[in-house]
Amino acid sequence: xxxxxxxxxxxxxxxxxxxxxxxxxxxxxxxxxxxxxxxxxxxxxxxxxxxxxxxxxxxxxxxxxxxxxxxxxxxxxxxxxxxxxxxxxxxxxxxxxxxxxxxxxxxxxxxxxxxxxxxxxxxxxxxxxxxxxxxxxxxxxxxxxxxxxxxxxxxxxxxxxxxxxxxxxxxxxxxxxxxxxxxxxxxxxxxxxxxxxxxxxxxxxxxxxxxxxxxxxxxxxxxxxxxxxxxxxxxxxxxxxxxxxxxxxxxxxxxxxxxxxxxxxxxxxxxxxxxxxxxxxxxxxxxxxxxxxxxxxxxxxxxxxxxxxxxxxxxxxxxxxxxxxxxxxxxxxx
Numbered sequence: 505x506x507x508x509x510x511x512x513x514x515x516x517x518x519x520x521x522x523x524x525x526x527x528x529x530x531x532x533x534x535x536x537x538x539x540x541x542x543x544x545x546x547x548x549x550x551x552x553x554x555x556x557x558x559x560x561x562x563x564x565x566x567x568x569x570x571x572x573x574x575x576x577x578x579x580x581x582x583x584x585x586x587x588x589x590x591x592x593x594x595x596x597x598x599x600x601x602x603x604x605x606x607x608x609x610x611x612x613x614x615x616x617x618x619x620x621x622x623x624x625x626x627x628x629x630x631x632x633x634x635x636x637x638x639x640x641x642x643x644x645x646x647x648x649x650x651x652x653x654x655x656x657x658x659x660x661x662x663x664x665x666x667x668x669x670x671x672x673x674x675x676x677x678x679x680x681x682x683x684x685x686x687x688x689x690x691x692x693x694x695x696x697x698x699x700x701x702x703x704x705x706x707x708x709x710x711x712x713x714x715x716x717x718x719x720x721x722x723x724x725x726x727x728x729x730x731x732x733x734x735x736x737x738x739x740x741x742x743x744x745x746x747x748x749x750x751x752x753x754x755x756x757x758x759x760x761x762x763x764x765x766x767x768x769x770x771x772x773x774x775x776x777x778x779x780x781x782x783x784x785x786x787x788x789x790x791x792x793x794x795x796x797x798x799x800x801x802x803x804x805x806x807x808x809x810x811x812x813x814x815x816x817x818x819x820x821x822x823x824x825x826x827x828x829x830x831x832x833x834x835x836x837x838x
Contacts, residue, residue: 507599507606509808511818512701514793519802522820522830525642525669525780527750530699537737538703538730549725554735558707561739562681567712570719571727571735574704575668575693576600579636582689583608585721586662586714588634595810596622597638598666602810616811619784621774622646626655638666639680640673643809643818645776650678654688662714663688669778671697674751685710689718694731696779697747698738705731754779754821761819761827768835779821782806786815792837793817799833 514523551571559566572578575598583604592613593602605612615629622644629635635656640647657663667690670679681690693706705727708718727735737743758781762772765783772781785792791814793805806816822830 505810506808507603509599509805511804511820514804515802516797519797519800520822520826520830521802522822523802523804523818525696525778525820526701527697527699527779531746534698534700534734534737538733544729544733547729549727549729549732551727551732554707554727554732554739557736557739558709561744562709564681564685564709565712568685568709568715570708570715570722571732572706572708572722573727573731574695574706575666575691576604577704577726578691578693578706578708579604579664580607581718581722582634582662582664582708583610585718586634588632588662590632591634591636592630592632593810594624594629594635594637596641596644596812597636597809598642598668599809601636601664601666614810617644617646619773623774624648624652626652629656631658633660634662634664636664636666638668639678640669640776640778642666642669642778643780643782643804643806643812643816644774645772645778645781646774647673647678647777650680650683653678654680654683657687661687665690667692668696671747672751672754672779673777674748674755681709687711687714689714694734694738697750698734700734703731703734704728705734707735757824757827758821760824761821761831764827764831765819765834768831770834780804780818781821782812782816782818784816788815788837791815791817792834795837796833801830801833 511523515521554571555566555569558569579601594615602612670676689710694700770783804818806812807814
């Protein structure tokens with residue numbers, strides 16, 4: 505299983521891209537905020553403004569915030585700084601947390617959530633000194649109750665929550681950022697909502713003791729000045745309002761997509777709450793991914809996610825018109 509395979513590898517020139525979950529285009533005001541003063545790039549990055557802005561935005565203290573160059577870098581830093589002996593990764597989910605642990609020479613135990621709902625039973629998660637879970641989870645779109653996620657905490661255990669898609673949930677319901685974060689690290693990024701995969705901008709919020717351990721292991725000037733400026737720009741009340749609007753639109757578009765998938769007999773699994781849905785295409789006999797590509801559509805393969813196989817595909821939520829065109833093609837496959 506190739507844990508380093510991601511949706512961008514399933515997209516290809518000339519195909520309608522439903523494999524990558526990145527909002528497009530990047531907002532013009534955000535690009536302007538990043539590039540308005542290139543002279544700042546002549547100095548070494550200073551994360552102070554970004555830390556303060558993120559802390560205000562999320563109602564936490566500055567010592568609970570660490571900017572990072574994207575979520576993948578955060579998972580590598582967590583593996584390096586915390587060096588857990590018995591980590592557990594709750595799957596199916598984004599594979600970089602496990603990949604980072606494996607790269608650090610650490611043996612990982614997987615806990616697989618059952619289809620079709622991929623619901624979390626906290627009592628079934630094995631013992632371990634670190635547990636990683638996504639919420640809402642990539643690729644299932646499952647939104648776990650915050651209380652259930654937080655119940656995974658134990659003395660001597662670090663709980664890592666990947667909330668990369670939480671800003672697509674109206675009101676960010678079920679985020680754990682409003683709770684006591686003792687023993688918890690929450691990873692977020694600007695990649696998806698703000699259309700900045702090429703900039704590598706993200707942050708970790710959590711237990712200040714754990715944040716300090718991460719900060720001590722982070723390389724100097726790890727997050728670039730443009731990325732830090734983006735973190736500041738996306739931490740304003742205006743940015744929060746825009747993200748909330750996008751979240752509501754995404755929910756509406758997802759409802760349209762799910763209705764169309766139901767009509768062609770390939771319903772979305774569970775109750776997705778993210779800018780993508782997951783479908784089990786077993787009734788088509790083989791994965792429809794190649795046949796969809798032949799017809800001009802790119803979707804994310806499922807077999808590189810532990811707990812899934814080639815009969816699963818993930819579909820980014822498009823506009824209703826694009827969703828209708830996609831469903832029409834999907835419905836012709838046998």
